[in-house]
Amino acid sequence: MTLNDSHLRSEDVNVWFGERHVLKNVSLEFPSNQVTALIGPSGCGKSTFIRTLNRMHELIPSAGFGGKVLLDGEDIYGEGVDPVKVRLKVGMVFQKPNPFPTMTIKENVLSGLKLSGRKSENAIELVETSLRRASIWNEVKDRLNDPAISLSGGQQQRLCIARSLAMDPEVLLMDEPCSALDPGSTRRIEETILELAPQMTIVIVTHNMQQAQRVADQTAFFLAEDGNPGYVVEFGRTEQVFEQPIDPRTNDYVNGHFG
Amino acid sequence: MEKIIDLSPVARPVGRESAPWSRIQLKTRVAVAFASVVPAILGLTVLLLTGIDFMAMLFAVFLPIQVIAAALVGVLVYGRRGVLEGLLVVVTIFCASFIVVLLGSVLWSVIANGSQALSWQFIGQNNYYIKPNTSLEYGGVGHAIIGSLLIVGTSTLVTVPMGLATAVYLTETQGKTKGLIRTLLQAMSGLPSVVSGLFIYAAFIASGITTYAGWTGSLALIPLMLPTVARVSEEALRLVPQELRNGALALGAPAWRAFMLVTLPAARSGMVTAVLLGIARVIGETAPLVLTTFAADRTNLNLFGGAMASLPTYLFGFISMGFDESIQRAWGAALVIMILVAILFTTARLASRTRTTARK
Numbered sequence: 001m002t003l004n005d006s007h008l009r010s011e012d013v014n015v016w017f018g019e020r021h022v023l024k025n026v027s028l029e030f031p032s033n034q035v036t037a038l039i040g041p042s043g044c045g046k047s048t049f050i051r052t053l054n055r056m057h058e059l060i061p062s063a064g065f066g067g068k069v070l071l072d073g074e075d076i077y078g079e080g081v082d083p084v085k086v087r088l089k090v091g092m093v094f095q096k097p098n099p100f101p102t103m104t105i106k107e108n109v110l111s112g113l114k115l116s117g118r119k120s121e122n123a124i125e126l127v128e129t130s131l132r133r134a135s136i137w138n139e140v141k142d143r144l145n146d147p148a149i150s151l152s153g154g155q156q157q158r159l160c161i162a163r164s165l166a167m168d169p170e171v172l173l174m175d176e177p178c179s180a181l182d183p184g185s186t187r188r189i190e191e192t193i194l195e196l197a198p199q200m201t202i203v204i205v206t207h208n209m210q211q212a213q214r215v216a217d218q219t220a221f222f223l224a225e226d227g228n229p230g231y232v233v234e235f236g237r238t239e240q241v242f243e244q245p246i247d248p249r250t251n252d253y254v255n256g257h258f259g
Numbered sequence: 260m261e262k263i264i265d266l267s268p269v270a271r272p273v274g275r276e277s278a279p280w281s282r283i284q285l286k287t288r289v290a291v292a293f294a295s296v297v298p299a300i301l302g303l304t305v306l307l308l309t310g311i312d313f314m315a316m317l318f319a320v321f322l323p324i325q326v327i328a329a330a331l332v333g334v335l336v337y338g339r340r341g342v343l344e345g346l347l348v349v350v351t352i353f354c355a356s357f358i359v360v361l362l363g364s365v366l367w368s369v370i371a372n373g374s375q376a377l378s379w380q381f382i383g384q385n386n387y388y389i390k391p392n393t394s395l396e397y398g399g400v401g402h403a404i405i406g407s408l409l410i411v412g413t414s415t416l417v418t419v420p421m422g423l424a425t426a427v428y429l430t431e432t433q434g435k436t437k438g439l440i441r442t443l444l445q446a447m448s449g450l451p452s453v454v455s456g457l458f459i460y461a462a463f464i465a466s467g468i469t470t471y472a473g474w475t476g477s478l479a480l481i482p483l484m485l486p487t488v489a490r491v492s493e494e495a496l497r498l499v500p501q502e503l504r505n506g507a508l509a510l511g512a513p514a515w516r517a518f519m520l521v522t523l524p525a526a527r528s529g530m531v532t533a534v535l536l537g538i539a540r541v542i543g544e545t546a547p548l549v550l551t552t553f554a555a556d557r558t559n560l561n562l563f564g565g566a567m568a569s570l571p572t573y574l575f576g577f578i579s580m581g582f583d584e585s586i587q588r589a590w591g592a593a594l595v596i597m598i599l600v601a602i603l604f605t606t607a608r609l610a611s612r613t614r615t616t617a618r619k
Contacts, residue, residue: 054509056505056508056509059505059508061433084511084512084513085511087508087509087510087511087512088510088511091509091510092509094502094505094506094509096502098500098502098503098505098506099506100503100506100507100521100524100525101503101525102521102524102525102527103524111507111510111520111521112510112511112512114516114520115507115510115511115512115516115517115520115521116510116511116512116513116516117513117516160506163506163510164509164510167510167511
């Protein structure tokens with residue numbers, strides 16, 4: 001793994017909310033077409049960190065930021081960079097499924113285009129490919145014009161993934177995408193992640209160790225101790241982090257001794 | 260061991276049998292029936308025998324007996340804690356019926372009195388050549404309906420974008436003067452309508468800029484309508500979950516597109532409520548219109564030329580004349596306002612039903 005083939009990279013990312021320092025010097029590399037899992041106990045800043053990767057955290061009024069996030073070598077926090085453009089390339093799926101309730105399933109898939117003011121020549125085709133990539137096509141192909149909220153929670157989440165995929169992002173961020181879902185839906189989303197992995201860079205926050213082991217090529221372990229800002233304790237290949245962790249705290253966490 | 264799965268359906272028991280929790284003992288039923296009927300019978304008997312005032316009977320005879328009866332039933336059914344239960348049931352039902360009766364009597368007096376004046380001619384014709392004691396077969400409120408719609412419509416067209424913009428500022432932005440704006444809105448909602456009318460009168464009419472005109476009336480209604488529209492739409496926008504906004508922004512939407520395509524549609528029914536409450540706030544306003552649009556006998560379609568009639572000023576004008584016929588006309592106008600509001604609200608509600616709910 002050389003520096004140059006790195007698609008997305010964070011350099012000394014620091015985050016503050018008001019005066020509170022919540023994330024300290026996080027430097028991670030997310031190589032192209034690999035899945036990176038961010039694990040760690042609640043409140044360690046991993047959700048905050050994933051939001052810095054597409055500039056969603058700056059929507060919180062008191063947020064502050066220091067450091068660099070490089071996407072294809074360009075700092076997304078650089079001067080004159082439009083956060084809207086960044087989010088077109090770096091899609092995001094949230095913890096709670098959030099399909100747009102006033103739109104149909106089809107409109108939800110196409111909502112990204114509409115929202116970014118673009119036209120699609122072959123909308124019907126795009127709807128099908130996106131839904132297929134999120135492996136939900138077979139379940140919804142006969143009810144594309146039903147309201148999106150008529151779907152089950154797991155289906156809604158896969159619809160949200162399809163909605164992001166329709167924008168053809170280079171990076172897909174997933175913030176605990178399965179934490180509100182049942183085991184069956186979780187499995188289907190994990191399968192989707194594995195199918196997508198060869199085509200894009202994926203970063204996933206998860207509380208589920210088994211999930212990290214099942215889907216991730218590499219894993220970063222975050223920790224925030226006693227009111228100190230969160231930082232990365234260990235970062236490496238998933239097998240190594242889980243089987244031969246260097247830091248004893250990683251060992252304790254992945255084996256369920258705390259957190 | 261082989262297990263046999265029974266696939267035959269189980270029939271749902273008929274009626275109450277399928278809802279064991281709603282079973283009521285016969286003893287309870289009898290007690291409740293007695294407690295509901297006996298105080299009323301006693302009260303009516305006292306009323307007939309002594310001939311005291313109905314309200315006096317209600318509060319001095321019926322209510323105490325009813326309270327005691329309810330408390331007794333409560334004890335019978337639940338034991339000691341039943342006393343409070345019985346009392347609360349009586350108080351709740353009594354207060355609720357009081358409000359319903361009040362509202363009903365207002366509605367009834369307007370409908371009963373107004374319907375005598377109401378006719379197609381009353382709705383269609385204007386007030387030209389009508390004297391205070393002209394019989395009800397002549398003249399009507401047509402000009403006032405048109406005037407009210409024009410004046411309130413113009414105010415609405417101006418106020419709704421302003422109120423929406425205020426609500427957007429208060430909910431969707433990180434502006435620094437939110438507190439100030441909220442305070443100002445609160446102060447504005449306490450503004451007496453006559454002051455608003457006087458201000459416009461002084462600024463535009465007394466100063467000689469214009470004569471009485473419809474647009475000054477619209478202007479006087481705006482500060483009355485704005486706080487209602489702004490506050491209610493703020494609440495509506497606040498109810499839209501933050502996740503939806505984040506979802507839209509994460510797809511690479513500029514803030515205004517995310518608002519127009521996701522947040523606003525999600526708040527649609529609340530926004531309609533905001534507009535309706537705003538209209539309801541001003542459609543009956545009399546004082547500001549008397550001072551600004553004055554009154555007119557003829558139909559005036561020009562907001563910029565001359566006095567313009569409206570339903571409240573028509574009502575006010577005729578009720579102050581004191582003839583039987585003129586008071587009849589005033590009741591008629593009151594009924595027309597109510598019908599107009601009912602029509603506006605129903606159409607707006609039907610038109611604003613979201614597609615998804617409409618289809619179900």
